[in-house]
Amino acid sequence: MSLSSYRSEFPVTETLTYLNHAGIAPTSVRVRDAVGGWFDRYVARGILDEEGWEETAEACRARYARLIGAAPDEIAFVRNTSNGLALVAEGLTWKPGDRVAVATELEYPSNVYVWQHLRNRGVAVDTIAARGGTVTPQAIADVLQPGTRLVAVSSAQYATGAVTDLEAIGTLCRDRDILYCVDGIQTVGALDIDVKQVGAHFLAADSHKWLLGMPGIGALYISGDVVDQVRPVLVGWRSTTDAWNFDRAHFELQPDARKFEEGSQPYALIAGFHAALGLLEEVGVPSIGQHIRQLIEHLARELTAIGAEVSPATDKRHHILTFTHPQSDGARLLEYLGERDFVISRRRGRLRVSPHFYNTTAEVDHFIAAVQEYLNIM
Numbered sequence: 170m171s172l173s174s175y176r177s178e179f180p181v182t183e184t185l186t187y188l189n190h191a192g193i194a195p196t197s198v199r200v201r202d203a204v205g206g207w208f209d210r211y212v213a214r215g216i217l218d219e220e221g222w223e224e225t226a227e228a229c230r231a232r233y234a235r236l237i238g239a240a241p242d243e244i245a246f247v248r249n250t251s252n253g254l255a256l257v258a259e260g261l262t263w264k265p266g267d268r269v270a271v272a273t274e275l276e277y278p279s280n281v282y283v284w285q286h287l288r289n290r291g292v293a294v295d296t297i298a299a300r301g302g303t304v305t306p307q308a309i310a311d312v313l314q315p316g317t318r319l320v321a322v323s324s325a326q327y328a329t330g331a332v333t334d335l336e337a338i339g340t341l342c343r344d345r346d347i348l349y350c351v352d353g354i355q356t357v358g359a360l361d362i363d364v365k366q367v368g369a370h371f372l373a374a375d376s377h378k379w380l381l382g383m384p385g386i387g388a389l390y391i392s393g394d395v396v397d398q399v400r401p402v403l404v405g406w407r408s409t410t411d412a413w414n415f416d417r418a419h420f421e422l423q424p425d426a427r428k429f430e431e432g433s434q435p436y437a438l439i440a441g442f443h444a445a446l447g448l449l450e451e452v453g454v455p456s457i458g459q460h461i462r463q464l465i466e467h468l469a470r471e472l473t474a475i476g477a478e479v480s481p482a483t484d485k486r487h488h489i490l491t492f493t494h495p496q497s498d499g500a501r502l503l504e505y506l507g508e509r510d511f512v513i514s515r516r517r518g519r520l521r522v523s524p525h526f527y528n529t530t531a532e533v534d535h536f537i538a539a540v541q542e543y544l545n546i547m
Contacts, residue, residue: 172460175452176527186532187512191327191355191489191523193377193384196445200382203444207437222436229443233388236446236454237353237372238363242425243396245389246434250354251279253373253389254321256429257350258283260399263318265291270312271321275299275328280321280352297322302329302481306337319348324356324372328516330489330523331481332356339368348395354378354387358449359488359525360458370395379488381525382445386438391426405431457526461488464524464533471537475544480519491519496544505543511536 181187181195210218227241234241247253269284273296284294295312297304297320304322313320320342325332335351342349350371356362357372358379364372372390376382391399401422406412408428410421422428449457468490469479477492493499503515514521524533 172452172456172526173529175448176529178448179527182527185510185512186528186535188522188524188528188532188536189512189514190359190379190381190525191330191521192514194379194381194525196381196383196441197448199448200441200444204383204437204441207440211437222434222439225443226434226436226439229439229446230388232443232446232450234390236449237357237390238365239390240393242427243390243393245391245426245429246439247373247375247387247389247429248385249375249387250352250373251283253371253375253387254279254283254350254352256389256402257371257373257391257399258287259402260429261319261348262398262400263287263290263292266293266316267291267318268293268295268314268316269319269321270295270297270309270317272297272299272304272308275302275304275326276321276323277327277352280323284319284321292318301331301485302326303331303485304333304338306334306341309338309341313345313347317345317347319350321350321352323352323354324360324362325487325489327355328491328519328521329481330491330521331485332360332487335362335367335369343368356488358454358457359461361454364390364392376442376445379525380442380445381448382442383438386435386442389426389429391429393425396425396428401428401431403431404428407432407434452526458487460526461524461528462486464528464530465490465522467530468522468524468533468537471534472540475537475541477540489521489523491516491521493519494540494544496547502540502543506536506539509539511539 176182178197230244231241234244271284273281297312298308300308322333348370351369353372353374357374370392375387377384407430411419472479472492477494479492
C-alpha cells in the first residue's frame with residue numbers, strides 16, 4: 170500500500186495541516202476504535218473479558234518489544250516517559266560519590282530533573298556540553314570521571330531535532346562499564362532503533378508522539394542484564410511471581426521488567442497502544458523514516474531558498490526541522506500559521522516542524538507557501 174492510502178486513518182487531515190508529531194500527535198481511527206471497542210465490551214460484560222484484556226496487554230508488550238529489538242520480558246508499561254525515567258533513577262542503588270552525566274542545558278526537563286533529584290542522595294550531576302544542538306560521544310567522554318555511574322541522553326533533541334549517535338555512545342559506555350539510559354520518545358516510531366545494537370540498558374518512551382498512540386501510556390525497556398540492579402519504587406500484587414493467587418501473601422518479585430507494574434493495568438489505553446503499534450508495524454518503520462526524511466529535506470531546501478536559516482545540520486536531520494527567518498518574529502509567524510490551520514510548535518525561539526508518514530509533499534508545499542505569504546506582507 171502507498172503511504173497516502175493511510176490518510177483516511179487520520180481525520181485530522183480533513184481540517185488541519187498537522188506537522189507537530191514531536192509535540193503531541195493526533196491518533197488514528199483504528200486507535201479510537203480499539204479504545205472505544207474496549208469500553209463497549211466493558212459496559213456490556215464487565216469483568217467477563219478480563220482474560221482478553223490480559224491477552225491484549227501481552228500482545229502489546231510483545232509488539233513494542235519487536236519494534237525496539239528487545240525481549241517482551243524486558244518491557245514494562247508506564248504512564249509516560251517521565252515515569253519510566255524516574256523508575257530507573259529512583260530504583261538504582263546509589264552511593265555518595267556516584268555521578269550521572271546529562272546535557273542539562275539541552276535536554277527536555279524530564280531527562281534532567283529525575284537525575285538532579287538524586288543530589289540529596291549524594292549523587293553528582295555532570296553537565297555534558299551541547300555542541301551543535303546535540304550530544305556527541307566526545308562531549309560525553311570529556312565529562313566522564315571515575316565515579317560516573319550512568320549516562321543519560323535523548324535519542325533526538327526535542328528543541329533542535331538533532332538525532333543522537335546512540336551506537337557510538339553505547340560503545341563508549343560499554344567500554345567504561347557505565348549504565349546507559351535513553352529517552353527515546355523523540356524517535357521511537359519514526360526511526361529504526363535496536364536497543365541491543367546501540368547498547369542501551371534503559372529506554373523510556375510514551376505513545377503520544379511518533380508512536381501515534383495517546384497520552385497516558387508508554388513503555389520502559391530495562392535490559393535483562395541489569396534488571397536485578399533496579400529496585401521497584403512501588404510494588405503491588407502484580408509485581409510478584411504468584412500475582413493471580415489472591416488467597417495467600419507470597420512476596421517474591423517478578424525476575425524481569427514486569428516487577429515494575431504494581432497493580433491493575435490501564436487496559437483501555439493499552440488497547441489503543443496495541444492498535445497504534447499495529448499500524449506502525451503494518452506500514453514499516455524503515456518506510457516511515459525514509460518518507461519523513463524526504464519531506465524534511467524538501468522543506469529544508471524550500472525554506473533555505475526563501476532566506477530561512479534551518480537546522481539541524483544535514484547529517485543530524487532525519488525527522489525534525491527547526492527554522493528562523495531574519496524578516497519574521499517567530500511567535501507572530503507561529504500565530505499566523507495557526508490561524509491558517511497549520512499545527513507546528515516553537516521551541517527555544519525556533520519554529521519546529523515534524524511531519525509523519527501520512528503527511529504529503531503537497532502539504533509541505535502548502536506550508537512553505539504560507540510562510541512566503543507571511544514574509545510578503547511583513
